[in-house]
Amino acid sequence: MTVPVRSFGPRDVEFLVRLMDIPSVSPLEGGEAGQTARAQELFAREAEARGFRVLLARAPGPEVLDAPEVPLPVRSFFAAAPGLLAAQPSVVVAMGAPDAPAGRRLVINFHMDTVGPHLPPRLADGVLYGRGAVDDKGPGVAALAGVAAAFAREPAIAGAVEVRLCSVPGEEGGAMGSFGTRWLTSLGQVGRLTLFAEPTGRTFMDSSTATMTLRLRVEGQDSTDDHPEQGHNATVALGFLAARLAGELGGDRADGSRVTVAGLETGSAHNRVYGSGQLLLNIAYPDTGTGALMRRRVTDALAGARGAFRAAYSGNPLTRRVADDWDDVVRAEWLKQGLPTLANRDPAMEAVLRGAGLRRHTPATDGAPFTCDAIWAGGPGRYVCVCGPGRLDRNGAHTEREHVAVGDLAAYTDTVRRTVLRFAHAVGAPLHESTLEETH
Known part of the structure; x- marks a missing residue:
């Protein structure tokens, strides 16, 4: 297997293919938990072989899930199978000065878990296909190669700065980083500059939304087609809620929030009235104030929906029972709420990234955060941004079309190399003038 790009060469491609071949699908997506640990072990061994130090390779204890911002499905999942959390380790590797303070530390974060189903890797015409190609093993391996290339180009920076790579689980499956990145941050795995290697088209995006998820449930009685009037018709009630909430909360919003009405489930038989089911509502928000406002809007919309349903359907024998018993059988539960958002600026670190040849992400042309x-x-004292090769939509992340061009990974490797060198220069490390000229 040969690749005509020296900055991301055959060794890098071969390592990435081996890493992608391990089906590290999040257990929250139905994957085997131990596969994430296998992938992390391979990453740590390869990093050591390239000159990195392994600073951490373990999973958190169960107390990491006790915080209220941890999504309810995550807490419930691991409470039912507590041994699985131990198979979800994080790995932190480093190169450079081990005693460098956080102000002279650059951190790169990527996630090892993937969505399901697993798709085995294949390389064709310079494009790598398979699960994790662009989200997020490919960017992680490219970053590893870029950091190593920077220290090889300028060994003198090893005494002045430290660069850490954090490989985490728990990004997919709705885990929201609760037992990976969130835990590492609490341990002090942060720096003056932190890059999250996610697909942004190699722009740097210094804001990130958070999401909250509401589950609407009907918990009533079923009935047969012989007596449909005896059941609490969850299908009609939830279908009504889906349509009404989409109308009241959907559309383009000036405040930057986005609403997704999804996941309606009752049943599939033709000769039965289903008395139970659920509907999921997902809301992305750019800041906590907007998140609180959207939560109030949802509460008001649900109150209005109750009255509207009763007015429209209490006279219909097929729906009278669920209309009359609405307060007893219709329930709302927040599965995920209270998550922070990211919105930060830092002229000095932005200059580092621009000096490395990057431009700031612009929502109008590059898509919403x-x-x-x-x-x-x-x-405080940290600048955090998201920057990686490819685009989530164009590269088929989370779909059967997931892919990334090896050339895009090579370009990102060069981006990381230039960023490390520019960062080192910005915090006082000695660099040859020729090296700085190369980073433009």
Whole structure:
């Protein structure tokens, strides 16, 4: 297997293919939990072989899930199978000065878990296909190669700065970084500059939304087609809620929030009235104030929906029972709420990134900010942004079309190399003038 690009060469491609071949599908997506640990072990061994130090390779204890911002489905999942959390380790590797303070530290974060189903890797015409190609093993391996290339180009920076790579689980499956990035941040795995290697078309995006998820349930009685009037018709009630909430909360919003009405489930038989079911509502918000406002709007919309349903359907024998018993059988529960968002600016670190040849992400041309683990990493004295090769939509992330061009990975490797060198220069490391000229 040969690749005509020296900055991301055959060794890098071979390692990435081996890493992608491990089906590290999140257990929250139905994957085997131990496969994530296998992938992390391979990553740590390869990083050591390239000269990195392994600073951490373990999973958190169960107390990491006790915080109220941890999504309810995550807490419930691991409470039912507590041993699985131990098979979800994070790995942190480093190169450079081990005693460098956080102000002279650059951190790169990527996630090892994937969505399901697993898609085995294949390389064709310079394009790598398979699960994790662009989300997020490909960017992680390219970043590893870029950091190593920077220290090889300028060994003198090893005494002045430290670069850490954090490989985390728990990004997919709705985990929201709760037992990966969130935990590492609490341990101090942060720096003056932190890059999250997610697909942005190699722009740097210094804001990230968060999401909250509401589950609407009907918990009533079923009935047969012989007596449909005896059941609490969850299908009609939830279908009504889906349509009404889409109308009241959907559409383009000036405040930057986005609403998705999804996941309606009752049943599939033709000769039965289903008395139970659920509907999911997902809301992305750019800041906590907007999140609180959207929660109030949802509460008001639900109150209005109750009255509207009763007015429209209490006289219909097929729906009278669910209309009359609405307060007893219709329930709303927030599965995910209270997550922070990211919105930060830093002229000095932005200059580092521009000096490395990057431009700032512009929503009008590059798409709206998306939700990722970066929400946990912000804080005083830190600049956090998302920057990676490819685009989530164009490269088929989360679909059977997931792919990335090896050339895009090579370009990102060069981006990381230039960023490391520019960062080192910005915090006082000695660099040859020829090296700085190369980073433009």
